[in-house]
Amino acid sequence: METVDCLPPKAFRNRHRNSTETVTHILKKKGVRVTQNRVDLLDILNDAQHPLNQKDIEERLSVKPDRVTLYRNLRFFVDHKIIHKIEVNDSLTSYSLNRTFIEEEHSEEHLHFYCSVCHKVICMPQLSIKEYDLPEGFSQQSSKLIVNGICNICNEEKQEI
Amino acid sequence: METVDCLPPKAFRNRHRNSTETVTHILKKKGVRVTQNRVDLLDILNDAQHPLNQKDIEERLSVKPDRVTLYRNLRFFVDHKIIHKIEVNDSLTSYSLNRTFIEEEHSEEHLHFYCSVCHKVICMPQLSIKEYDLPEGFSQQSSKLIVNGICNICNEEKQEI
DNA sequence: AAACATATGCAACATTGTTGCATATGTAAA
DNA sequence: TTTACATATGCAACAATGTTGCATATGTTT
Numbered sequence: 001m002e003t004v005d006c007l008p009p010k011a012f013r014n015r016h017r018n019s020t021e022t023v024t025h026i027l028k029k030k031g032v033r034v035t036q037n038r039v040d041l042l043d044i045l046n047d048a049q050h051p052l053n054q055k056d057i058e059e060r061l062s063v064k065p066d067r068v069t070l071y072r073n074l075r076f077f078v079d080h081k082i083i084h085k086i087e088v089n090d091s092l093t094s095y096s097l098n099r100t101f102i103e104e105e106h107s108e109e110h111l112h113f114y115c116s117v118c119h120k121v122i123c124m125p126q127l128s129i130k131e132y133d134l135p136e137g138f139s140q141q142s143s144k145l146i147v148n149g150i151c152n153i154c155n156e157e158k159q160e161i
Numbered sequence: 162m163e164t165v166d167c168l169p170p171k172a173f174r175n176r177h178r179n180s181t182e183t184v185t186h187i188l189k190k191k192g193v194r195v196t197q198n199r200v201d202l203l204d205i206l207n208d209a210q211h212p213l214n215q216k217d218i219e220e221r222l223s224v225k226p227d228r229v230t231l232y233r234n235l236r237f238f239v240d241h242k243i244i245h246k247i248e249v250n251d252s253l254t255s256y257s258l259n260r261t262f263i264e265e266e267h268s269e270e271h272l273h274f275y276c277s278v279c280h281k282v283i284c285m286p287q288l289s290i291k292e293y294d295l296p297e298g299f300s301q302q303s304s305k306l307i308v309n310g311i312c313n314i315c316n317e318e319k320q321e322i
Numbered sequence: 323a324a325a326c327a328t329a330t331g332c333a334a335c336a337t338t339g340t341t342g343c344a345t346a347t348g349t350a351a352a
Numbered sequence: 353t354t355t356a357c358a359t360a361t362g363c364a365a366c367a368a369t370g371t372t373g374c375a376t377a378t379g380t381t382t
Contacts, residue, residue: 032328069331090338124296134274138274142310144306145290148302148303148304149295152298155299194347194360195349196348230362232339326380326381326382327380327381340365341366342364344361347361349359350358351354351357352353
C-alpha cells in the first residue's frame with residue numbers, strides 16, 4: 001500500500017525556518033541533483049497548504065522553466081516518491097510534497113476532497129480509505145478516493161449571501 | 162448523491178434479445194433523436210460486460226463516425242445521464258451504460274476496480290462507497306473510488322506460470 | 323580545474339478535448 | 353408523403369497536455 005501524507009504536520013512546519021534548506025536536504029538524501037528548478041518547485045510545494053496543480057505551480061514560480069522541464073521534474077519527483085500525484089479528474093492533476101518521506105512515518109492512503117466551488121484540492125490525512133472485501137481472486141495494490149463537494153470556506157461564503 | 166449501476170443485472174440481460182430495440186427505446190424515452198451513430202454507440206455499451214474507453218468503443222464500431230461525433234455523443238449521453246463516465250486516471254476514461262435509468266431502481270455510488278495487468282475497468286455495484294465524517298463545514302456532493310490491483314483472471318494466469 | 327553524468331531548453335510531434343460552420347438527417351406537422 | 357425545421361454530423365482548425373530527441377548548460381566528483 002502506497003503511503004501518502006500531503007499536509008504539513010505542525011511540528012514540521014515550525015521547525016524549518018528556511019524551506020530551501022529542507023528541500024535541498026530532501027534532494028541530497030535522495031541522491032539526486034540539486035538544481036534551481038527543482039529547489040524552486042519543491043519550495044512551492046513545501047509552502048503550499050493544499051495540493052497544487054501545474055498552473056498553480058507555474059503562477060508561483062518567479063523564474064519559469066520550460067514547460068517540458070517542469071513536466072519532467074514533476075514526473076521525476078513522482079517516480080522518486082518525493083511528491084505525490086493526485087488525479088482529481090480528467091482535466092485536473094494536483095501535486096503535493098510527500099511528507100512521509102521526510103518524517104519517516106507512514107500514514108494510510110487517505111481521502112482527497114475537491115471543492116466544486118473554489119476548485120481547491122484538500123488533503124484529509126485523518127480520513128483513511130476504508131477497506132473493502134473484494135470478490136474472490138481480486139487483489140488490491142492501491143486505491144484513491146476523491147470526494148467532491150463544497151469546502152468549509154465556500155460553505156461559509158454561501159451563508160453570508 | 163448520483164446513482165450508478167454499470168453491470169447488467171442478469172434478468173435484464175436475458176430479457177432483451179435485440180439490443181438495438183432496447184437502446185432505441187432508451188433514446189425515445191429520453192426524448193432525444195435516434196440516429197445510427199447513437200444506436201451503434203449504445204449498442205456497444207449495452208453489450209459490454211465492463212466499462213469501455215473511447216478506443217475500445219471505436220474498435221467495436223463497424224461504421225466509424227467522426228472522432229468529434231463520438232466525442233460529442235459520449236458527452237451528450239453523460240449529460241443526459243444515459244451513460245456513466247468513469248475517470249480511471251489521467252489518461253484513461255471509461256464509459257458504461259447507466260442501467261439505473263432503464264431499471265428505475267437506484268444503487269449507491271460504488272467502487273470501480275482497475276486491473277493493472279489487463280487494464281480493464283470492472284464495475285462493482287455490490288461494493289458501495291462507505292461514508293466518511295468530513296470535517297465541520299464540508300458538504301459532500303459525490304465521490305469516486307478507484308481501486309487498483311490485479312483482477313481474478315489475471316491472478317489465475319499468474320498462478321499457472 | 324577537468325571530466326563526466328545529468329538537467330535543461332528548444333523544436334517537433336501525439337493525443338485528447340473543443341469550437342464554428344456548412345451540410346445532412348431525424349422528426350413532427352401539414 | 354412531403355415539407356419545414358431543429359438538431360446531428362463531418363470537416364477544418366485550434367488549444368491544452370503529454371512526450372521525445374538532441375544540442376547545450378549545469379552539477380557533481382575527482
